Amino acid sequence: xxxxxxxxxxxxxxxxxxxxxxxxxxxxxxxxxxxxxxxxxxxxxxxxxxxxxxxxxxxxxxxxxxxxxxxxxxxxxxxxxxxxxxxxxxxxxxxxxxxxxxxxxxxxxxxx
Amino acid sequence: xxxxxxxxxxxxxxxxxxxxxxxxxxxxxxxxxxxxxxxxxxxxxxxxxxxxxxxxxxxxxxxxxxxxxxxxxxxxxxxxxxxxxxxxxxxxxxxxxxxxxxxxxxxxxxx
Numbered sequence: 170x171x172x173x174x175x176x177x178x179x180x181x182x183x184x185x186x187x188x189x190x191x192x193x194x195x196x197x198x199x200x201x202x203x204x205x206x207x208x209x210x211x212x213x214x215x216x217x218x219x220x221x222x223x224x225x226x227x228x229x230x231x232x233x234x235x236x237x238x239x240x241x242x243x244x245x246x247x248x249x250x251x252x253x254x255x256x257x258x259x260x261x262x263x264x265x266x267x268x269x270x271x272x273x274x275x276x277x278x279x280x281x
Numbered sequence: 282x283x284x285x286x287x288x289x290x291x292x293x294x295x296x297x298x299x300x301x302x303x304x305x306x307x308x309x310x311x312x313x314x315x316x317x318x319x320x321x322x323x324x325x326x327x328x329x330x331x332x333x334x335x336x337x338x339x340x341x342x343x344x345x346x347x348x349x350x351x352x353x354x355x356x357x358x359x360x361x362x363x364x365x366x367x368x369x370x371x372x373x374x375x376x377x378x379x380x381x382x383x384x385x386x387x388x389x390x391x392x
Contacts, residue, residue, distance in 0.1 A: 200377065211285075211368065211382035212325070219377050227379065259324055267313040267372060270380060272324035 171195050175260050175273035182250040182280045190245040190276050192260030200263045201243040202227075202270070203235060205256040212259060218243055250280045284308055287369050287383035295391055298359045302386045304352045304369030314345055315370040316354050319385065325368055328354075359390045 173194045182188055192201065199220050204212040214227030216235040224235045232254060234246045243262075247254060260273040287304045294300050306314075314331035329336065331343040331352050342355040352369055369383035 202379070204382075209384070211384040212380075213382075214379055217377060217379060225377065257322075266377065269315070269327045269330070270370075272326070274324050275322075 173260055173262055173271050173273040175258075175276050177276060178274065179277050180279070182247075182278065184251060184280060186250050187246070187248050188250065188278075189247075190258055190260075190278075192243045192245070192262075192273055194241055194243075194260075194262040194271070196262065196264065196271065197240070198262035198264050198271075199240075200266065201237065202261045203233070203243065203245045204259045204261065205229065205254075206259060206275075207256050215245065215258075250278075252280045254278065255280045282307060283384075284381045285369055285371050285383040287367075287386050289384070289386065291387040291389060293389045293391060294359055296359055296361060298390075299355065299357045300359060300388060301356075302354045302367055302369075302388075304354075304383055306350050306352070306369075306371045306381075308371070308373065308381075309350065310373050311350075311371045313372040314352050315372075315380075316341075316343055316352075317368040317370055317382075319366045319368055321365075328367070356388075359388075361390050361392065364388055364390045 202217045203215040218237040221240040258276045261270040263270045316328040317325040318328045319325040331345045335344045340357045344353045366385040368385045
């Protein structure tokens with residue numbers, strides 16, 4: 170079972186470049202989330218989705234956009250990368266609001 | 282004040298020791314609670330849910346005190362493999378299931 174798959178796993182960007190991170194889940198989950206984790210800190214919510222075609226802002230949405238055109242995919246876009254966006258990005262999904270969240274393996278992004 | 286606060290650690294204990302972590306949450310509307318484990322440079326994984334009546338899974342015991350708004354995790358007979366960061370997680374159903382994570386407590390179990 171694949172669960173939650175993130176691509177790519179590593180990426181180095183130059184300041185100002187754009188990229189899209191893909192999250193795919195095969196568990197038919199309604200809820201999907203994008204987090205970032207910086208050294209020594211907990212996970213901070215960037216954006217989330219409660220179902221296909223819906224997205225909403227989380228705690229730290231600035232500089233990011235998302236789309237959920239298909240239920241199984243949740244895309245995170247950086248339009249103009251900045252060094253402050255150097256982080257580890259985790260995608261997660263859950264079936265219901267009170268159930269376990271399953272995480273992807275993370276994307277390590279460095280912006281130089 | 283952060284919505285979820287954990288003991289900062291790190292905790293360094295010998296094998297076989299018993300160690301306890303505490304976590305406090307500030308939003309009384311919080312409704313579900315979890316402990317996740319995160320190994321270095323890996324994704325968080327569910328360790329156990331936390332129920333009002335308390336629950337146990339092998340060497341791990343989780344307790345919830347709604348009146349005082351804290352959650353605890355007790356690890357008995359620590360193993361080297363227990364070395365990891367433990368994340369306290371709090372959910373509110375009315376909040377689209379958005380989880381609020383503590384910053385984590387790092388445990389190192391030494392031989």
